[in-house]
Amino acid sequence: GAVVSQHPSRVICKSGTSVKIECRSLDFQATTMFWYRQFPKQSLMLMATSNEGSKATYEQGVEKDKFLINHASLTLSTLTVTSAHPEDSSFYICSASGQGAYEQYFGPGTRLTVT
């Protein structure tokens, strides 16, 4: 099956700093990438959808200036959490979908802890 990697798997940062998370599709071209957030024992919450070369579409309630998403190539998307605060601590997961496909392939997730 399609493989999606995410880096880093875990990051701890201080409040006020920015953190960048990378999402890569390793064996297919991801025309669309998605970023999710997941709180403990809860389901996935879609944050934004990004198509290669276009601006990301953010879900209602997600601050686009705080969660910067870049999808510069067909294999790489990045999520930057700017001026992170403890309430941003969460599990962030990306997924990728190929041209015309509806199924998404997920990365392993990134555990962010803001102290």
Add this chain to the structure above:
Amino acid sequence: QKEVEQDPGPLSVPEGAIVSLNCTYSNSAFQYFMWYRQYSRKGPELLMYTYSSGNKEDGRFTAQVDKSSKYISLFIRDSQPSDSATYLCALSGGYQKVTFGTGTKLQVIP
């Protein structure tokens, strides 16, 4: 009413049992149906996907879709302790956006 309803469980079964996981949905625009398995602290893993009513089998897993009843199921035969995870149904209307169920936590007891 939520677009997708899924019993959160937890569901505990003995090893070897047949497991039935289910989701109901209200939006008839959903045409694509997927099941994901998520282990704790990991990203979801795509198990099966289908777009038609009926059954689709892959090893010990069978996905069943009944569009007329807006009901989908995932059956796991000969369940193993390694099947213990959270199972999420996911539905799409074909415009890339996918709606996920809340997930059912399954525990298979040796």
